[in-house]
Amino acid sequence: DVKVTQSSRYLVKRTGEKVFLECVQDMDHENMFWYRQDPGLGLRLIYFSYDVKMKEKGDIPEGYSVSREKKERFSLILESASTNQTSMYLCASQEQTYGYTFGSGTRLTVV
């Protein structure tokens, strides 16, 4: 089975901190994604990557950046965390024409 691992289950950070959320997949998938999930707003795409060093903005990229230096790892970076970035962050990977596999999520609280 494909495994997608997110480095932290819960994270508390202070406003203004730089925050790194890590995601690793073990199946050589080309596509990787970062979503955030908020009550009443559902899942919204932040960024995705279809190959090493390749990235595309999703629907809500403001305040975020990403890094994909190796195929298995896709990092989400909050340059200067703000309270409105408190959310559940979900990473997913996908092989072409197959379904997504999600990680277990990181619940980030910015205080």
Add this chain to the structure above:
Amino acid sequence: GIQVEQSPPDLILQEGANSTLRCNFSDSVNNLQWFHQNPWGQLINLFYIPSGTKQNGRLSATTVATERYSLLYISSSQTTDSGVYFCAVGYFGNEKLTFGTGTRLTIIP
């Protein structure tokens, strides 16, 4: 952008009952997936079903792409089926998915 509507928003059933969840979408798609999010937040892919019918145990799904809807059937519900079910759609060659707002299913023992 593409719109995805799921119905009903909430469903409460007794254990053993059957249910049908519906997903309508506003444009032609080549990628449609159903997910189950358990009470701990983990999203599990149930089906990749851009068209046709698939079955996996007590769950089955049908997508009628020409009429822009998909149905998820759950038979003989168990308490472990509780959670939120999401439908997500996308276009061929574009792997980004747009998610519906989900159906929250609660199975009562």
